[in-house]
Amino acid sequence: LLVQAIESMGRNHDAKRELARYLSENNLPSADEKIVKRAISETIVEEDMRKVIEAExxxxxxxxxxxxxxxxxxxxxxxxxxxxxxxxxxxxxxxxxxxxxxxxxxxxxxxxxxxxxxxxxxxxxxxxxxxxxxxxxxxxxxxxxxxxxxxxxxxxxxxxxxxxx
The missing domain is CATH 3.10.310.40 (Diaminopimelate Epimerase; Chain A, domain 1)
Structure with missing residues (x-):
């Protein structure tokens, strides 16, 4: 979950800093709906990209x-x-x-x-x-x-x- 959410942030360092702050407060990634949605979205993108890469x-x-x-x-x-x-x-x-x-x-x-x-x-x-x-x-x-x-x-x-x- 966390890896996919981080990957979805790309070069958005502000978002990554915000996530680090959230985690440093001993919060679970799965407790934040935004993190969960990011992870799910990135997983869908990853599967699409896997297919593109196979073809390209x-x-x-x-x-x-x-x-x-x-x-x-x-x-x-x-x-x-x-x-x-x-x-x-x-x-x-x-x-x-x-x-x-x-x-x-x-x-x-x-x-x-x-x-x-x-x-x-x-x-x-x-x-x-x-x-x-x-x-x-x-x-x-x-x-x-x-x-x-x-x-x-x-x-x-x-x-x-x-x-x-």
Missing amino acids: AKVVGNIAYVIDLKWSLGKSAIYARAAKNVMVGVGAESRKDFVDMSLRTPIERLELNKAVIEIAGRMGGSGGGHAKAAGARVPRERFKEFLEELNSAIVNKTRNKTVEY
Whole structure:
């Protein structure tokens, strides 16, 4: 309930601060009708978006990606990966002259954080995060190249190894 309600707030930091204040007063999320309605609404949106992602996701080797869906980048990455049954999912959005993205994998040894730091850095962007969840920003014109290089890094990491996901 709480996760869905928070997700529905997107970048509305005032709403998130209001929720934090409410919870800090030892109130239950389920006791606030507004929180419950937000959670239900977001759950409906999430199911609709899952279907959109299944239809819209594109594949570059071991990577499935969606771009500019106007929804959670992290969840988009998770659903894209699952929909296309690949190793890595990417949820991305265009912003001015660059693309911001969130990457997800269930395979820790892919070390997404190290890969995005190195690849995005070479392209004049930035990246970081964790082994299974990372974020990156690259110049818009280099987004596809980023995906291709990331796929090459995945191939090199998994060559001659059994990978379950």
